[in-house]
Amino acid sequence: MTHGFALRVGPVAMRIFSDWAGPIADLRRLYADYPQPDDGVASLTAHIGAARPWRRWLRPAVSIGGDFTIPDALPLPLSQGLLAAEMAMNLQVAMGWRQQMLLHASAVERDGRVLLMVGASGSGKSTLAALLGEGDWRLLGDEFALLDLENGNILPFPRLISLKNQAINVLQDRADPSRFGPRITGTPKGDICHMRPRADAISRMDEGGAPALLLFPAFGSDNALRPVPPSEAFFRLTESSTNYVGLGEAAFTALNRLVRALPAVAIGYQSGEQAIEIVEALWNENLGNENLGSAAR
Amino acid sequence: MSAMRHLVAALRNPASTATLRGDQWSALISVARGEMLLATLGHRLAGAALPSRVAALFAAECAYARQMQRHALWEVEMARRALTQIGVPVILLKGSAYAAAGLSAAAGRHIGDLDILVPRDRLTDVEAALIDAGWDWVKNDPYDQAYYRQWMHELPPLIHGARDRMIDVHHNLLPLTARHHIDAAALIDRAQPVADGVLTLDPIDRLIHCAAHMLADGDLAGGLRNLWDFHCLTGDAAALDGAWQAQLLARAQGFGLTHSVRRALRLSAALYGDGAVLRLTDRLFIRRLLARDAMGRPSHPLTQLGFYTRSHGLRMPPAMLARHLWRKWRMARTKI
CATH class of the missing domain: 3.90.228.20 (Phosphoenolpyruvate Carboxykinase; domain 3)
Structure with a gap:
C-alpha cells in the first residue's frame, strides 16, 4: 500500500492506507483543513486494498479493513473508493474506540x-x-x-457528512461546491455524496x-x-x-x-x-x- | 527496526519506547492490536513516560480489557454452576485460567472463548448439562459434528443462547489424531483449585499446554501473544520453584513434547528474555511470529502458508488429511 494519509478528528487520530491514489487524493482535498495527529501518533489504522492482488488493476475491487476487518464483506468497485475509505475509517472507530x-x-x-x-x-x-x-x-x-x-x-x-439521494441536492443548494466529494452512484443505499x-x-x-x-x-x-x-x-x-x-x-x-x-x-x-x-x-x-x-x- | 521488533522490544524492555517517533508509535499500536497485545502492552508500559495520546489510549484499553475479563470470569461462574450439579469440577485452560489464578499473563490479556478441561468419560454428561443450562451448538453440520467427536480433543464449540459466549469443552490438549498423545488424566490429577469447584492446571502443566497449543497445534496465528503467555508463565513457575526447568523438561518428555517445549523456551528467551542460541528452524518460527508490516497487515505470505500447511500435517496423518480436505472442498462447493 503506497498511498497513505493521517488526520485527527476530535480526540480520534487515524491513519488510512490505500492501494490506489484516487481515494487518498479525495480524502486529502476534503479533509484539507483538519489537523494532523498530535505528536504524529495515530491510534487507529484503516486500509482499503485490492481484494486479490490482480484486482488492483483488473476490474479493481476495494476491500475494507485495517486494525479491524469484517470477514466476508463484499468488496466495492474502485469508483466507490472514497466511500470505501470512509467505511473503513468508520469500522475502526466503531470497533476500536474505547476512550469515550x-x-x-x-x-x-x-x-x-x-x-x-x-x-x-x-x-x-x-x-x-x-x-x-x-x-x-x-x-x-x-x-x-x-x-x-x-x-x-x-x-x-x-x-465528512455522508449525504444520500435527495439530501445531496438539498445540501448542494446551500453549501459551497468545494465542500463536496464526487457523487457516488449505484451503492446499496443509492447515491452517496460526502460533504465537508x-x-x-x-x-x-x-x-x-x-x-x-x-x-x-x-x-x-x-x-x-x-x-x-x-x-x-x-x-x-x-x-x-x-x-x-x-x-x-x-x-x-x-x-x-x-x-x-x-x-x-x-x-x-x-x-x-x-x-x-x-x-x-x-x-x-x-x-x-x-x-x-x-x-x- | 520493524514495528513488530518494536513491539517485542517494548514488551521485553519498556524503556525501549523512549526514543519512538510518532509514526513508529502508530505502527506499534496497530501491530500490537493485531496481535491482541495492546492492553498487555499498556500494562507493561505503566509508569513509562508516554506521549499523552498514547497514555490515554492505553488507559482506555486496559480498562476495557479489565471489564472483558470480568465477563470472562462470569462465564467461568456460569459453567461452574452448570457442572457442579453433575459433580464435575471446571478445570480452566488458557486466558480464563490465568485470570482466575491471578497470574502475570492475565494483565491486559484478551480472553475470547471459555476453555475448560473435563474427564473424557464425563463428556456426555457435561454436554447434556451445558445444553440444559442454555448452551447450543455453533456447528450443526453432521460431518463437523462427527469429525469433532471422533478425532478432536474437544467437543464442537457451544455458544450460550442468551449471553452469546462460546465454550470449548476439552478432554485433551491435542487432537487425538496428532503425532503426540497427552495423558489427560495425569493433567487432571495435578490440577489445582483456585476457587470452589474451579481449578487450573498445575504451573508446570500450564507451560506444557501453552507450548503444545502454540507449537504442536495450529499455524502460529496469534503466536506472539501465546509466546508472551509462555514467557509470563515461566516467570510464575520460577518464582514458585527454582527447579522448574528440570521439572518442565521431565514432564515434557513424559508427554513426548520435549521438542515443542524446548523450542518454546528458546523462542521466549530470544524474543522476551535474555536471549538464546537459536537453531536455523527457530529463525523460521520467528519470521512467522513477526509476520506483520508497519500498516498492521499480515506479511510474508509464503512463510504463513508454510506454517498453515504444517499445522494440518501436525493435526492428522496424510491420507486422513487428504480425505478431510476433499470433503471440506466439496462442502464449500455445494454451499455456493
Whole structure:
C-alpha cells in the first residue's frame, strides 16, 4: 500500500492506507483543513486494498479493513473508493474506540448545549444534522457522538457528512461546491455524496458541550411527537453503542445520568423544513429562556 | 527496526519506547492490536513516560480489557454452576485460567472463548448439562459434528443462547489424531483449585499446554501473544520453584513434547528474555511470529502458508488429511 494519509478528528487520530491514489487524493482535498495527529501518533489504522492482488488493476475491487476487518464483506468497485475509505475509517472507530462511549447518533450544538439525534440508517438524522449545521447550529458529527464518561459532555467527531439521494441536492443548494466529494452512484443505499462540515465545525472540533435534548427522528412518519421515557431512551442508546458493554459500569452510570437529565422526544417528519421547525420548537420549549441544565436536573 | 521488533522490544524492555517517533508509535499500536497485545502492552508500559495520546489510549484499553475479563470470569461462574450439579469440577485452560489464578499473563490479556478441561468419560454428561443450562451448538453440520467427536480433543464449540459466549469443552490438549498423545488424566490429577469447584492446571502443566497449543497445534496465528503467555508463565513457575526447568523438561518428555517445549523456551528467551542460541528452524518460527508490516497487515505470505500447511500435517496423518480436505472442498462447493 503506497498511498497513505493521517488526520485527527476530535480526540480520534487515524491513519488510512490505500492501494490506489484516487481515494487518498479525495480524502486529502476534503479533509484539507483538519489537523494532523498530535505528536504524529495515530491510534487507529484503516486500509482499503485490492481484494486479490490482480484486482488492483483488473476490474479493481476495494476491500475494507485495517486494525479491524469484517470477514466476508463484499468488496466495492474502485469508483466507490472514497466511500470505501470512509467505511473503513468508520469500522475502526466503531470497533476500536474505547476512550469515550460511542453513540451511533448525530449531534449539533448551540450556546454550548447539545442536541443529540439517534436513529437507524434512513431515519434522516444525518441530513437533519447537516441542515442544522448550515444554519445557526454547529455540527458536532453526523455518524458518531462521543459521550465523555467523566463529565457527561458530548465531544465532537465532525467527519465528512455522508449525504444520500435527495439530501445531496438539498445540501448542494446551500453549501459551497468545494465542500463536496464526487457523487457516488449505484451503492446499496443509492447515491452517496460526502460533504465537508462548515469551517466552525472543524476549527472547534475540540470543544464539546453538555447534552440538552435527545431526539429520535423518523423520516416519512406522521409528524407526531411522542415523549420517550428514560427507560426506553436508555435501551435505544445502548443499542446504538458498539462499546457500551466493554466500558462497563462507567458507561452504565454515565448513560443513566444522561437519560434522567435529558428530555427525549420521538419525532416524525416529511421534509427537512418541517423537521427544522419541529426541532426549533422543541428546543425553545425545553430550554425556554432559561438554562435547560437547571430545568432538567 | 520493524514495528513488530518494536513491539517485542517494548514488551521485553519498556524503556525501549523512549526514543519512538510518532509514526513508529502508530505502527506499534496497530501491530500490537493485531496481535491482541495492546492492553498487555499498556500494562507493561505503566509508569513509562508516554506521549499523552498514547497514555490515554492505553488507559482506555486496559480498562476495557479489565471489564472483558470480568465477563470472562462470569462465564467461568456460569459453567461452574452448570457442572457442579453433575459433580464435575471446571478445570480452566488458557486466558480464563490465568485470570482466575491471578497470574502475570492475565494483565491486559484478551480472553475470547471459555476453555475448560473435563474427564473424557464425563463428556456426555457435561454436554447434556451445558445444553440444559442454555448452551447450543455453533456447528450443526453432521460431518463437523462427527469429525469433532471422533478425532478432536474437544467437543464442537457451544455458544450460550442468551449471553452469546462460546465454550470449548476439552478432554485433551491435542487432537487425538496428532503425532503426540497427552495423558489427560495425569493433567487432571495435578490440577489445582483456585476457587470452589474451579481449578487450573498445575504451573508446570500450564507451560506444557501453552507450548503444545502454540507449537504442536495450529499455524502460529496469534503466536506472539501465546509466546508472551509462555514467557509470563515461566516467570510464575520460577518464582514458585527454582527447579522448574528440570521439572518442565521431565514432564515434557513424559508427554513426548520435549521438542515443542524446548523450542518454546528458546523462542521466549530470544524474543522476551535474555536471549538464546537459536537453531536455523527457530529463525523460521520467528519470521512467522513477526509476520506483520508497519500498516498492521499480515506479511510474508509464503512463510504463513508454510506454517498453515504444517499445522494440518501436525493435526492428522496424510491420507486422513487428504480425505478431510476433499470433503471440506466439496462442502464449500455445494454451499455456493
